[in-house]
Amino acid sequence: MTDGGAPTTEKGKLALYWAASCGGCEIAVLGIDDKILKVAEAFDIVFWPCVMDGKVRDIEKMPDKSIDLCLFNGAIRTSEQEYMAQLLRQKSEVLVAFGSCAAEGCIPALANLNTREEIFQTAYHDTPSTDNPDGIRPQTETEVAEGILHLPMFYNTVKTLGQSVDVDYYLPGCPPEADRIWDAIVAILTGQLPAPGSVIGAQTTVCDTCPRTRNEKKIKEFKRTWEIIPDPETCLLEQGLVCCGIATRAGCEALCPTVGSPCIGCYGPNDGVVDFGARMMTALASVIDSQDPDEIDRIIQEGIPDPIGSFYRFGLANSLLRRKSLAGNGYSRMAETA
Amino acid sequence: MTESDFEPKIVGFLCNWCSYRAADLAGTARMKYEPNVRIIRVMCSGRVDPTFVLKALSLGADGVMLAGCHPGECHYIEQNYKTIRRFKMLKHTLRALGIEEERVRLQWASAGEGALLASAINEMVDQVRKLGPLHWSGNWMDDEGAQEAIQALPSEHAEAMEVPA
Amino acid sequence: MTEKVGVYICHCGTNIAGPVDVAEVARWAKENLKGVALARDYRFMCSSLGQEIIQEDIKNEGLTRVVVAACSPHLHEKTFRSACSKMGLNPYLTQMASIREQVSWVTEDRAAATEKAKMMVAGAVRRVQLQVELQPTEVPVNPNTLVVGGGIAGIQASLELADAGYHVFMVEREPSIGGHMAQFDKTFPTLDCAACILTPKMSDVGLHENIELLSYAEVESVSGYVGSFDVRVRKKARYIIEDACTGCGICIEKCPKKVVDEVFEVGLGYRKAVYRPFPQAVPKFPVIDKETCIYFERGTCKACEKFCPTEAIDFEQTDSYVDLNVGNIIMATGYDLFDCTKIPQYGYGRLANVFTNLEFERLCNAAGPTEGRIVLRDGVTEPKSIGIIHCVGSRDKNYHPYCSAVCCMSALKFGHLAMEKTGAEVYSFYIDMRPLHKNYEEFYDRLLQEGMHFIRGRVAEVTDAARLPGEEGKIIIQAEDTLIGKQRRIPVDMVVLLGALQPRFDAKETGLKFGVSAGLDGWFTERHPKLDPVATMTDGVFIAGTCQGPKDIPDSVTQGAAAAARVQGMIAKGTVLIEPIVASIEEARCSGCRICNNLCPFNAIEYLEDKEVSYINAALCKGCGTCVAACPAQAISGAHFTNDQIFAEMEGLLYDVIGSNGATAKSPQPVLEPA
Numbered sequence A: 001m002t003d004g005g006a007p008t009t010e011k012g013k014l015a016l017y018w019a020a021s022c023g024g025c026e027i028a029v030l031g032i033d034d035k036i037l038k039v040a041e042a043f044d045i046v047f048w049p050c051v052m053d054g055k056v057r058d059i060e061k062m063p064d065k066s067i068d069l070c071l072f073n074g075a076i077r078t079s080e081q082e083y084m085a086q087l088l089r090q091k092s093e094v095l096v097a098f099g100s101c102a103a104e105g106c107i108p109a110l111a112n113l114n115t116r117e118e119i120f121q122t123a124y125h126d127t128p129s130t131d132n133p134d135g136i137r138p139q140t141e142t143e144v145a146e147g148i149l150h151l152p153m154f155y156n157t158v159k160t161l162g163q164s165v166d167v168d169y170y171l172p173g174c175p176p177e178a179d180r181i182w183d184a185i186v187a188i189l190t191g192q193l194p195a196p197g198s199v200i201g202a203q204t205t206v207c208d209t210c211p212r213t214r215n216e217k218k219i220k221e222f223k224r225t226w227e228i229i230p231d232p233e234t235c236l237l238e239q240g241l242v243c244c245g246i247a248t249r250a251g252c253e254a255l256c257p258t259v260g261s262p263c264i265g266c267y268g269p270n271d272g273v274v275d276f277g278a279r280m281m282t283a284l285a286s287v288i289d290s291q292d293p294d295e296i297d298r299i300i301q302e303g304i305p306d307p308i309g310s311f312y313r314f315g316l317a318n319s320l321l322r323r324k325s326l327a328g329n330g331y332s333r334m335a336e337t338a
Numbered sequence B: 001m002t003e004s005d006f007e008p009k010i011v012g013f014l015c016n017w018c019s020y021r022a023a024d025l026a027g028t029a030r031m032k033y034e035p036n037v038r039i040i041r042v043m044c045s046g047r048v049d050p051t052f053v054l055k056a057l058s059l060g061a062d063g064v065m066l067a068g069c070h071p072g073e074c075h076y077i078e079q080n081y082k083t084i085r086r087f088k089m090l091k092h093t094l095r096a097l098g099i100e101e102e103r104v105r106l107q108w109a110s111a112g113e114g115a116l117l118a119s120a121i122n123e124m125v126d127q128v129r130k131l132g133p134l135h136w137s138g139n140w141m142d143d144e145g146a147q148e149a150i151q152a153l154p155s156e157h158a159e160a161m162e163v164p165a
Numbered sequence C: 001m002t003e004k005v006g007v008y009i010c011h012c013g014t015n016i017a018g019p020v021d022v023a024e025v026a027r028w029a030k031e032n033l034k035g036v037a038l039a040r041d042y043r044f045m046c047s048s049l050g051q052e053i054i055q056e057d058i059k060n061e062g063l064t065r066v067v068v069a070a071c072s073p074h075l076h077e078k079t080f081r082s083a084c085s086k087m088g089l090n091p092y093l094t095q096m097a098s099i100r101e102q103v104s105w106v107t108e109d110r111a112a113a114t115e116k117a118k119m120m121v122a123g124a125v126r127r128v129q130l131q132v133e134l135q136p137t138e139v140p141v142n143p144n145t146l147v148v149g150g151g152i153a154g155i156q157a158s159l160e161l162a163d164a165g166y167h168v169f170m171v172e173r174e175p176s177i178g179g180h181m182a183q184f185d186k187t188f189p190t191l192d193c194a195a196c197i198l199t200p201k202m203s204d205v206g207l208h209e210n211i212e213l214l215s216y217a218e219v220e221s222v223s224g225y226v227g228s229f230d231v232r233v234r235k236k237a238r239y240i241i242e243d244a245c246t247g248c249g250i251c252i253e254k255c256p257k258k259v260v261d262e263v264f265e266v267g268l269g270y271r272k273a274v275y276r277p278f279p280q281a282v283p284k285f286p287v288i289d290k291e292t293c294i295y296f297e298r299g300t301c302k303a304c305e306k307f308c309p310t311e312a313i314d315f316e317q318t319d320s321y322v323d324l325n326v327g328n329i330i331m332a333t334g335y336d337l338f339d340c341t342k343i344p345q346y347g348y349g350r351l352a353n354v355f356t357n358l359e360f361e362r363l364c365n366a367a368g369p370t371e372g373r374i375v376l377r378d379g380v381t382e383p384k385s386i387g388i389i390h391c392v393g394s395r396d397k398n399y400h401p402y403c404s405a406v407c408c409m410s411a412l413k414f415g416h417l418a419m420e421k422t423g424a425e426v427y428s429f430y431i432d433m434r435p436l437h438k439n440y441e442e443f444y445d446r447l448l449q450e451g452m453h454f455i456r457g458r459v460a461e462v463t464d465a466a467r468l469p470g471e472e473g474k475i476i477i478q479a480e481d482t483l484i485g486k487q488r489r490i491p492v493d494m495v496v497l498l499g500a501l502q503p504r505f506d507a508k509e510t511g512l513k514f515g516v517s518a519g520l521d522g523w524f525t526e527r528h529p530k531l532d533p534v535a536t537m538t539d540g541v542f543i544a545g546t547c548q549g550p551k552d553i554p555d556s557v558t559q560g561a562a563a564a565a566r567v568q569g570m571i572a573k574g575t576v577l578i579e580p581i582v583a584s585i586e587e588a589r590c591s592g593c594r595i596c597n598n599l600c601p602f603n604a605i606e607y608l609e610d611k612e613v614s615y616i617n618a619a620l621c622k623g624c625g626t627c628v629a630a631c632p633a634q635a636i637s638g639a640h641f642t643n644d645q646i647f648a649e650m651e652g653l654l655y656d657v658i659g660s661n662g663a664t665a666k667s668p669q670p671v672l673e674p675a
Helices: A025-028 A035-042 A058-063 A079-092 A099-104 A107-113 A116-126 A178-190 A277-284 A295-301 A307-309 B019-028 B049-057 B079-096 B114-131 B134-139 B144-162 C024-033 C048-061 C073-084 C100-104 C110-128 C152-163 C179-183 C194-207 C250-254 C294-298 C303-307 C356-366 C407-422 C439-450 C506-514 C553-573 C626-630 C641-652
Strands: A012-018 A042-046 A067-073 A076-080 A092-096 A141-144 A147-150 A154-159 A167-169 B010-015 B037-042 B064-070 B103-108 C006-008 C034-044 C065-070 C094-098 C137-142 C143-146 C166-172 C213-214 C216-223 C228-235 C258-261 C269-272 C320-326 C328-333 C336-339 C353-356 C384-393 C425-430 C455-456 C459-462 C475-481 C486-492 C494-499 C502-505 C539-545 C573-577 C583-585 C605-607 C613-616 C637-640
Touching: A012 A079, A012 C143, A025 A067, A025 A099, A025 A178, A025 B019, A035 A042, A042 A058, A042 A067, A058 A079, A058 B144, A067 A099, A067 C336, A076 A079, A079 A092, A079 A154, A092 A099, A092 A178, A092 C336, A099 A167, A107 A154, A107 A307, A107 C425, A107 C637, A116 A154, A116 B134, A147 C143, A154 B134, A167 C553, A178 C486, A277 A307, A277 B079, A277 B103, A277 C626, A295 B079, A307 C100, B010 C048, B010 C143, B010 C152, B010 C583, B019 B037, B019 B064, B019 B114, B019 C094, B037 C110, B037 C641, B049 B064, B049 B079, B049 C583, B049 C641, B064 B079, B064 B114, B079 C626, B103 C228, B114 C137, B114 C258, C006 C024, C006 C048, C006 C110, C024 C110, C034 C048, C048 C065, C048 C073, C048 C475, C065 C073, C094 C100, C100 C110, C100 C605, C110 C194, C110 C641, C143 C152, C143 C320, C152 C179, C152 C455, C166 C216, C166 C228, C179 C194, C179 C356, C194 C213, C213 C407, C213 C573, C216 C320, C216 C506, C228 C328, C250 C258, C250 C328, C269 C356, C328 C506, C336 C475, C353 C356, C353 C425, C384 C407, C384 C486, C407 C439, C425 C486, C439 C494, C455 C475, C475 C494, C475 C553, C539 C553, C553 C573, C583 C613, C626 C637
Parallel strands: A012 A042, A012 A067, A067 A092, A092 A167, B010 B037, B010 B064, B064 B103, C006 C034, C006 C065, C065 C094, C143 C166, C143 C328, C166 C213, C328 C539, C353 C494, C384 C425, C384 C494, C425 C455
Antiparallel strands: A076 A154, A141 A147, C137 C573, C216 C228, C228 C320, C258 C269, C336 C502, C459 C475, C475 C486, C583 C637, C605 C613
């Protein structure tokens, strides 16, 4: 592989796939602007459902490891998506979990606060605009005159790409910033990569690139974003806003805090951290300015009414606990005998 | 394992100065208590990262006990106040994830309170025993039929492709 | 690189081997736990033979890690670390599993005990393989010492150190040293005059070439660590030029302003606006009290300045600061007396002739406001009957749960003095009599012989509302006499309340300055209540006297001497080892968020403005790990208690849940069959 300049010998093969995602990562790839031409010079794009026609069958027929680079975005929440993850893993030399959904579950993973049953009940029965008097639900198999129709199985729990297959590299962000995407592509092309399984990204957190001034932290109240107009110079956390920049990997140049919006953590945890939410919980709790248990309860419950939304908005699937308990929803708690 | 012989497995984090010594005292006094709590020694309850609790639960522990010096008596002056705050923040989150109150417990015990610690352990073990196993990894076991559905796809695609365009 | 772990299961006689199948635990460890090169069980691992077994194995089997499953690490961690160290294995590459205190001594069922022991061993084996070599840091010890507080404990400590040839800085908040002991009349049980035994020591301190006395001064700030503390002391302005003052006292004589002395005379006597707290004050220099001096109030008078023969008065004087560097600090800050108005039913503050213990001392004292006459508030009448109430504010859930240690003896002392001076009938209302130390019981006996009356009962009320004949004009003490099972009303002329000793009003803040914790009750926390009562959690800072808890004079002197001995030991050694269990910040990972900055009570964490990162001073770090747990970027690691080590220990403890591979095992990748 060359450095992305003039093509020498044959082009590499590039695949991009989207699983449970919003499409933003596709658009982000286009965000590298004219550098996309360099990508087109270096690669043949063999598969990119968002942008061009193609058949999965063609991928299935390719030899293993014949796709040089696959950028896979989106979380895994159906059997089809898991299949595609396995297929592309088998066929790709380098599989990159591209973006927050693939890396840690992102917004789709917030569905882990519910079960499939709850989701279907809401989507197919309870929403006000649904007209479904016969209570029809999607089935994995439906017999029709022409034969059996198959739909993917919808999982109870959203998984990350890494929880489904072995991933070579992770590119965090929702979406990854254009510059970081380009950096990653260059790194892959030139072989300047960290150990397999690593994140291609910074080793520090957003505060490193945030222009605001920082002092010692002592928080008496947590404020919701609509409660105050923040001072433009001072650290947002010191002003009581729950800014996740303290725990979020750097890479975005602190875009949000720069304009007065507290970081929500879309780049995921810093290197080596196994649970993003735990870091947020411990850091915020440590600097609450109170020693009275009741006051502490009040500060926490009033200021952070939705702890999962505040601490696990992007990383629930990749967190240590991954989802809300299924127990009490018709699922047994008994351990299987070893 | 049947319901009747479920024995909880609980991880305990005890601070070196007060609560660990309380456990020592319970031992020297030969107080008998439930064997279900396996103790990890840390220098201060302030060392306990919420990650530890989450990790223990995700690995399969049925409960976690944090123990430290009474507020005002911390050997590092005031670090157990941070423990209180982190504990409350963590419980707030654990509630949202459907984990019962009794499974994660913060217990103060000074170096002379061996009996108190033993009785707190007994109480917690009893409560968790009644709740049953947590078996957290069971929450993300593969859905039944998922692997079959995945394995069926290549043949479905092959069949589909036989239909002329 | 795989480690070679030696696992040793101690029998501890039958203490462990009885309830736990030790051979089975050893066998199981060798068979199932990764990294275990050998596993043995032995009767007494802590014995020299036991230690030799480990040492031989290190030598012959090339062990790189050692796990000893035995008693609590609090007992023998040092033993095994030292044994390994002698064989060249870094002491931090060992780990103990407490299978005695935490398993064999507390578990009924043998099978359950054996299982739990296995899990504890698994935890230790996994943890030890992630431990790394650590080296303690050696720092020099400055031979100067700071003694905070000039009461009897501080005086004793200072004299011991000074006599040994070391330099001492003594800081005392009041204008004179002497503390509460200087206020007393006689001391129990010998009935020595307090001043007679105290003032020679005070003089010694004042004259000693090795003691620099900073009186009327307070410690502002302390930084640094054992061996090298930087202390800033604020010398409050006396408005007297010490170099010029001869202590003649003319200023005091001529001062026209008389005020009530609330401190030394406890509100019973007067002093001038320029004053010495008592005649034998050390140093001899008086102090002008800015709050009450006419010059500071209105700009006139200046009588002291006019009459001073050596021009030693300086109204322009300001507070000054002294910076000291010392190797060790002894805190001997003493106690405050309980505010008896808090118990309104005892009548203090409402009924004139109810006195506190300190007030009664001043009455008895020949140099006191009544020249030693025990009289009522009218200053004239001698009481014919006196009631002494024990445990006022002590042993009381509503105020202080503890016993103040000295009041029972004070009661006997007061009883004796009162009977001797006035012939009054003295009644003591007690819960228990606690004459605990040498010759104290004999003193109690003596008072029984002398005819003091003792009523065992908690006083319900002290009132002037007469109900029965003989009560008119008296103060009535109502109590249940539990020994005869009757309520009694005893009319007396005077009541003495034995108020509790309580921590200084600012003990908590003071403690924080020095890195010493004040416990729930407010007394400074010792390192170990039984075995280390004068050391604190902060190396180099010691406590002595009542600031550690209520005690009598002999005990205060003992603790002062003990603290001085500890300091002398440090100085003699010349250097001190600082444990390597400290936190450190990885600069590359730190983003300068400053969450950690105010989490350290020892001020070990600072923010480097130029680099925009936080930094931990390893010498100040006590290794609690709070900042390690708090860092949102996980940029702080705690030596010997890293996340990985703790996770490994956890995985070992949950061996029976997750098996030998632990949670890291991934299910094999499914292979798709082409259709």
